Amino acid sequence: GQQLNQSPQSMFIQEGEDVSMNCTSSSIFNTWLWYKQDPGEGPVLLIALYKAGELTSNGRLTAQFGITRKDSFLNISASIPSDVGIYFCAGRRSSGSARQLTFGSGTQLTVLP
Amino acid sequence: DAMVIQNPRYQVTQFGKPVTLSCSQTLNHNVMYWYQQKSSQAPKLLFHYYDKDFNNEADTPDNFQSRRPNTSFCFLDIRSPGLGDAAMYLCATSRGLEGNQPQHFGDGTRLSIL
Numbered sequence: 616g617q618q619l620n621q622s623p624q625s626m627f628i629q630e631g632e633d634v635s636m637n638c639t640s641s642s643i644f645n646t647w648l649w650y651k652q653d654p655g656e657g658p659v660l661l662i663a664l665y666k667a668g669e670l671t672s673n674g675r676l677t678a679q680f681g682i683t684r685k686d687s688f689l690n691i692s693a694s695i696p697s698d699v700g701i702y703f704c705a706g707r708r709s710s711g712s713a714r715q716l717t718f719g720s721g722t723q724l725t726v727l728p
Numbered sequence: 729d730a731m732v733i734q735n736p737r738y739q740v741t742q743f744g745k746p747v748t749l750s751c752s753q754t755l756n757h758n759v760m761y762w763y764q765q766k767s768s769q770a771p772k773l774l775f776h777y778y779d780k781d782f783n784n785e786a787d788t789p790d791n792f793q794s795r796r797p798n799t800s801f802c803f804l805d806i807r808s809p810g811l812g813d814a815a816m817y818l819c820a821t822s823r824g825l826e827g828n829q830p831q832h833f834g835d836g837t838r839l840s841i842l
Binding site (some may be wrong): 646648654656657658659660664665673688703715718719720721723 | 732734747768769770771773785798818820828830832834835836838
């Protein structure tokens with residue numbers, strides 16, 4: 616199936632630092648979603664992006680839909696301990712069976728006090 | 729308030745013993761999905777229902793079946809669980825299949841096989 620390359624695979628940062636992670640694909644997506652998953656919980660939707668070039672914020676989180684529609688990034692500013700978790704990007708096309716979500720492999724974020 | 733509810737949160741079954749996981753939703757969404765997620769991996773789609781229409785992913789084993797008796801409920805049946813089926817099973821819903829209708833996930837059922 617389609618692949619999304621998500622990087623980095625893991626990050627260790629100090630509390631207060633900014634974080635950036637991204638996803639790239641060889642295929643075009645019409646929607647990019649960013650989810651956060653805490654241990655033992657389901658993924659929670661953080662930000663949804665629907666237009667190429669769109670830049671959307673949710674509190675300390677900012678995500679952008681790449682202009683080529685083949686990439687997206689997520690930034691977290693001034694990280695805090697509760698930001699710890701796994702962040703997944705997911706892309707979606709608009710037609711046929713490819714309307715299903717394709718997930719990235721996740722970025723494990725650890726915030727050190 | 730939880731909108732996609734999965735029960736139980738933890739399920740233990742024996743090798744080969746059928747098991748059913750359940751999902752309910754209060755969102756009145758048309759689409760319900762079942763994903764399998766193994767440790768440190770992304771969720772993998774097993775199948776989905778659009779209303780009553782069942783759509784199986786090509787690589788989903790026959791051992792996995794699903795039922796959707798009404799809009800609110802969807803079940804995942806594993807007919808003869810093997811050790812490799814131990815995983816987190818996630819249910820998700822979306823209003824439709826269009827790109828501007830994101831999926832909302834439940835908290836999952838963690839399945840262990842003895």
